[in-house]
Amino acid sequence: MTFIRNLTRCALVCSAMAAAGPALAQADASQLSDEQMAEARQFVVDNALYITMHEAGHMLISELGLPVLGKEEDAVDNLASVIMLESDTDEFDQAIMDAAGGWFLMQNGQDITDSDLMDEHSLNDQRAYTIVCMATGAAPDYFAEFADEIEFPAERRDRCADEYQQAADSWEAVLADAELGEGQTPTRFDISYDPPSPENEAWAGLLREAQVLETVANLVSTYVKLDDGIRMVATNCGEENAFWSPEDRQLTFCYEFAGLYAAEIVNYFAEGGQG
Ligand SMILES: [Zn+2]
Helix, strand or coil, rough: CCCCCCCCEEECCHHHHCCCCCCCCCCCCCHCHHHHHHHHHHHHHHHHHHHHHHHHHHHHHCCCCCCCCCCHHHHHCCCCCCCHHHCCCHHHHHHHHHHHHHHHHHHCCCCCCCHHHHHCCHHHHHHHHHHHHHHHHHHHHHHCHHHHHCCCCCCHHHHHHHHHHHHHHHCCCCCCCCCCCCCCCCEEEEEEECCCCHHEEEHHHHHHHHHHHHHHHHHHHHCCCCCCCCEEECCCCCCCCCEEEECCCCCCCCCCCHHHHHHHHHHHHCCCCCC
16 A cells, blocks of 8 residues: 555644634533433534544545545545435434534634645535535435525535535445455454543543444445454544544544534534524
């Protein structure tokens, strides 16, 4: 494999989001109704699913030595959308909408900095709209109400049908050689949830109960066969992040990242946002 990097850090947190760290301390979750709390928990799980799937895209590229034309970050965002939309379940359809919602809550808005523009990731606002485009491209009727709510224009939706198909076909083509064969044993992943530090306990429990890592591992292994032994770890990192490390063959999801989403959604509801 020609492109081994020490660490494919997926610095999903950009400067616009950095200030959100202490937000949870200020956010008062006790103001939320039971229904809002349930939605907030689902929102955190769904965004963790999407981000873990995004990291699994980096994993596939490095494990299989796949070609990447264009920005890898955009490519693996699209893979996450395609693989979740193609599984066509209510759970993943909701997760897709929550993932778009996650980027909308962290949108750059008017505060786009040079460092945002220099970043390897597209702007959070663009990442949100690309997810919406993939969703409406895959299932225009099903996601019509969702697209209406965010005023996603009809003429843009029409073009998204082709863009979705192109993304789905492209990923299918590059993964074809690694497709799980009939009778073949699915890939064995080594999954663990490290003991959380006290401040991460709430999110750690949520991710473990929802089996976020297991869900992504199952989804990936349904489609492709990889060498066994890849580790997927949820842990305390001291930063809000997630990353794939090719050398260690390890996908890491930081508990703090789930905490950031929890802070964002609790604040959103506390400020009168609608679910
Ligand atoms: Zn990434």
